[in-house]
Amino acid sequence: MGDNAHTRWWTDGPVGTIVLDNPPMNVLSDENRRGIREALAEFRDAGARAVVLTGAGERAFCGGADLKEEEELTAETVGKFLKAGDETFRALREYDRPIVAAVNGWAMGGGLVLALWCDVRVGSTRAKLGAVGVKVGLMASNVQLSRLLFESRARDLLLTGRTVEAEEAHRLGLLSSVVAPEALMGEATAWARDIAARPPDLVAALKRAVNTALDPIAAPSRR
Amino acid sequence: MSVHVSADGAVGTLTLDAPPLNLLSDALRAALLDALADFRARRLRAVILTGRGRAFCAGADLRDEAKLTAEQVQAFLDADEAVFGALAEFPGATIAAVHGYAYGGGFELALACDIRVAGRAARFAGVGVKLGLTVSTARLARLAGEGVALDLLLTGRAVDADEALALGLVSAVADDVQAEARRVADVVASRAPLSVQANKVGLRHCARLPLAEAVTYERGEWARLQRTRDHREAVKAFFAKRAPEFTGE
Amino acid sequence: MEIVEVAGIRVALVAGACVGPDFERALEVDLRIAGDGARFSTAGVADPVACGVRLARLLGEARAKELILAGRAIDAPGALRLGLVTRVVPESALGDTARALTEQLRALPPLALAAVRDAVRAVRDLTPEAALGREHAHFRRLIATQDHKAAVAAFFERRETAFTGK
Numbered sequence: 001m002g003d004n005a006h007t008r009w010w011t012d013g014p015v016g017t018i019v020l021d022n023p024p025m026n027v028l029s030d031e032n033r034r035g036i037r038e039a040l041a042e043f044r045d046a047g048a049r050a051v052v053l054t055g056a057g058e059r060a061f062c063g064g065a066d067l068k069e070e071e072e073l074t075a076e077t078v079g080k081f082l083k084a085g086d087e088t089f090r091a092l093r094e095y096d097r098p099i100v101a102a103v104n105g106w107a108m109g110g111g112l113v114l115a116l117w118c119d120v121r122v123g124s125t126r127a128k129l130g131a132v133g134v135k136v137g138l139m140a141s142n143v144q145l146s147r148l149l150f151e152s153r154a155r156d157l158l159l160t161g162r163t164v165e166a167e168e169a170h171r172l173g174l175l176s177s178v179v180a181p182e183a184l185m186g187e188a189t190a191w192a193r194d195i196a197a198r199p200p201d202l203v204a205a206l207k208r209a210v211n212t213a214l215d216p217i218a219a220p221s222r223r
Numbered sequence: 224m225s226v227h228v229s230a231d232g233a234v235g236t237l238t239l240d241a242p243p244l245n246l247l248s249d250a251l252r253a254a255l256l257d258a259l260a261d262f263r264a265r266r267l268r269a270v271i272l273t274g275r276g277r278a279f280c281a282g283a284d285l286r287d288e289a290k291l292t293a294e295q296v297q298a299f300l301d302a303d304e305a306v307f308g309a310l311a312e313f314p315g316a317t318i319a320a321v322h323g324y325a326y327g328g329g330f331e332l333a334l335a336c337d338i339r340v341a342g343r344a345a346r347f348a349g350v351g352v353k354l355g356l357t358v359s360t361a362r363l364a365r366l367a368g369e370g371v372a373l374d375l376l377l378t379g380r381a382v383d384a385d386e387a388l389a390l391g392l393v394s395a396v397a398d399d400v401q402a403e404a405r406r407v408a409d410v411v412a413s414r415a416p417l418s419v420q421a422n423k424v425g426l427r428h429c430a431r432l433p434l435a436e437a438v439t440y441e442r443g444e445w446a447r448l449q450r451t452r453d454h455r456e457a458v459k460a461f462f463a464k465r466a467p468e469f470t471g472e
Numbered sequence: 473m474e475i476v477e478v479a480g481i482r483v484a485l486v487a488g489a490c491v492g493p494d495f496e497r498a499l500e501v502d503l504r505i506a507g508d509g510a511r512f513s514t515a516g517v518a519d520p521v522a523c524g525v526r527l528a529r530l531l532g533e534a535r536a537k538e539l540i541l542a543g544r545a546i547d548a549p550g551a552l553r554l555g556l557v558t559r560v561v562p563e564s565a566l567g568d569t570a571r572a573l574t575e576q577l578r579a580l581p582p583l584a585l586a587a588v589r590d591a592v593r594a595v596r597d598l599t600p601e602a603a604l605g606r607e608h609a610h611f612r613r614l615i616a617t618q619d620h621k622a623a624v625a626a627f628f629e630r631r632e633t634a635f636t637g638k
Contacts, residue, residue: 067458067461067462070449070458071455071458073449075450078446078449079446082442082445082446086438086442098537098541119537119541120537120538120541120542121534133418133422134411134414134415134418134419134422135414135415135457135467136415136418136454136457136458136461137415137417137418137448137451137453137454137455137456137457137467137469138415138418138445138448138449138454139418139421139422139425139441139444139445139448140441140445142422142425142426142429142441143425143429143434143437143438143440143441146426146429146430147434147532147533148532148533148534149391149532149534150365150366150367150368150391150532151365151366151426152339152366152367152391152392152393152394153391153394154426155337155338155422155423155426156337156338156394158422158426159316159337159338159411159414159419159422159423160316160338160407160410160411160414161410161414162410170553171389171553172391173531173532173534173535173538173553173554173555174534176534176538191542194542194543194544195541195542198542198543202520203541205520205521206520206521206524206537206540206541207537207541209521209524209525209528210524210525210527210528210533210536210537210540211434211533212433212434213524213525213528213529213533213536214434214528214529214532214533214596215433215434216430216431216432216433216596216597216598216599285624285627285628288615288624289621289624291615293612293616296611296612296615297608297612300608300611300612304604351584351588352580352581352584352585352588353580353581353623354581354584354620354623354624354627355581355583355584355614355617355619355620355622355623355635356584356611356614356615356620357584357587357588357591357607357610357611357614358607358611360588360591360592360595360603360606360607361591361595361600361603361604361606361607362604363592364592364595364596364603365595365600365603368530368531368532368555369529369530369592369593369595369596370504370530370531370555370556370557370558371555371558372592372595373502373503373588373589373592373593374503374558374559376588376592377481377502377503377577377580377585377588377589378503378573378576378577378580379580380576389552390555390558391555427600430599430600431599431600
């Protein structure tokens with residue numbers, strides 16, 4: 001159990017929960033990035049078998065990078081900024097227990113990246129997902145979307161930067177279920193408990209196997 | 224005339240018009256290549272590809288194909304690939320507006336676009352197998368997965384618009400497919416052009432890379448784009464609560 | 473679950489429960505069709521990790537994890553949404569669907585069926601360029617076959633033809 005200015009986390013039985021709390025849009029702050037890493041390390045020590053990640057309030061799961069912070073980056077500081085983000089994303093990806101994103105509102109830009117590095121995503125009817133790189137002149141979630149979905153759906157989302165509402169996100173495979181806002185944490189915790197009830201070594205092996213299943217394995221054409 | 228070419232603002236439209244089925248011919252391929260090169264030179268940001276009559280495109284003319292000698296077969300395939308490649312490498316988005324039949328090489332033409340929207344009467348079929356050939360295997364399996372590709376390409380069966388949506392072949396089904404394609408084209412045209420292009424190139428490039436290398440590549444692109452004028456404009460526009468004006472710089 | 477094979481193409485017809493070894497066999501075949509009462513679960517599979525890899529390649533990462541991490545059972549519409557099956561029909565129509573499909577496959581040129589199967593199943597192991605090269609290599613070989621010529625002749629004469637596999 002712990003917290004910092006923008007993040008809270010605790011365990012309840014085998015399930016750890018992390019809440020991003022940086023109102024109004026839960027933009028990803030340094031405290032969030034650090035909080036996620038610290039929480040995962042604590043959960044590992046506490047023997048948690050699954051994790052739920054969500055945003056506080058009903059407006060946003062995570063609004064992505066703080067544009068003010070990002071605007072002030074210089075050639076010298078951009079590397080450090082990217083590294084901090086990547087370390088957090090890698091921590092989610094490489095954490096050996098599955099992570100369930102409870103998408104309670106907007107997940108856009110870096111917030112979508114965060115949700116996509118989780119292993120399962122469930123959403124409330126207020127969930128809105130957007131790969132907004134093309135709207136702000138950047139590029140993100142390109143690699144993730146083409147692996148999580150197939151390329152037809154990935155291309156549509158990446159090139160238009162359009163907002164995908166909960167029901168469509170479910171049809172596309174970006175959300176595994178959609179429930180009323182008040183039922184979201186119950187739904188996410190139920191997924192986490194189902195995962196936690198399975199042999200942990202098996203679950204860890206499954207997560208690792210799927211993470212690398214789509215790496216190309218053959219050498220280029222021998223023509 | 225086999226292809227009508229028009230441009231309105233940043234959106235170009237290519238309309239196949241070779242009645243009755245808009246079969247692919249040398250003249251039609253050449254017209255598509257010329258028009259795409261022209262659109263590229265004019266820095267258009269989105270292209271709509273559509274057809275007149277009851278077909279989007281019903282594929283190659285079997286009479287041309289029947290005349291091929293063994294030496295000419297690869298050149299015949301390469302002629303189609305030149306068009307598909309020009310669509311893939313177009314810096315903006317290419318959108319297929321499919322109102323009718325997209326069969327065989329016409330199905331492949333739709334698959335070569337970035338985004339597909341379907342009218343209610345659209346029909347898609349990979350009919351190569353019925354003629355004893357392999358067509359669309361590489362593209363369809365990447366776009367919609369192995370299960371969908373095997374079902375459609377082993378049977379050659381036609382799917383309607385709603386099934387195409389469910390199987391992930393198209394992004395939307397609309398009563399007025401031309402209007403829907405135009406709406407999507409306008410959306411893409413309003414986005415940062417360098418980002419649109421970087422996403423297209425990134426999808427192609429990262430398909431060859433293991434995850435860690437792909438992520439490194441993507442973050443490099445983020446850092447490159449972060450220094451562009453258009454990104455700074457987007458941030459300014461966000462804080463000023465106005466729409467950004469992108470120039471592709 | 474029943475698996476039928478026609479011209480080297482295997483089709484799984486799923487009625488009722490498809491779990492454990494049945495689930496694994498279903499993932500290996502080429503076409504999967506479910507009755508509307510079918511249920512699927514990865515519970516009890518012999519090699520869950522191999523199953524996860526196969527699912528990722530069939531469904532993409534997101535849907536594969538949805539199915540395999542929690543080990544929840546899904547119904548036929550759920551399987552269709554995930555892409556685990558590509559068609560769902562009323563359970564009472566499964567037999568008729570199977571007969572129509574096997575007749576359809578039997579009437580197609582067998583060399584092309586084998587080539588399509590090979591080309592599609594290889595895509596995920598290859599770069600996009602290499603996958604296209606493989607498709608074209610098949611195409612160059614097949615266009616010289618008797619069956620292709622017979623198919624073109626039949627097309628222009630608007631009649632059916634029987635294929636010989638040559």
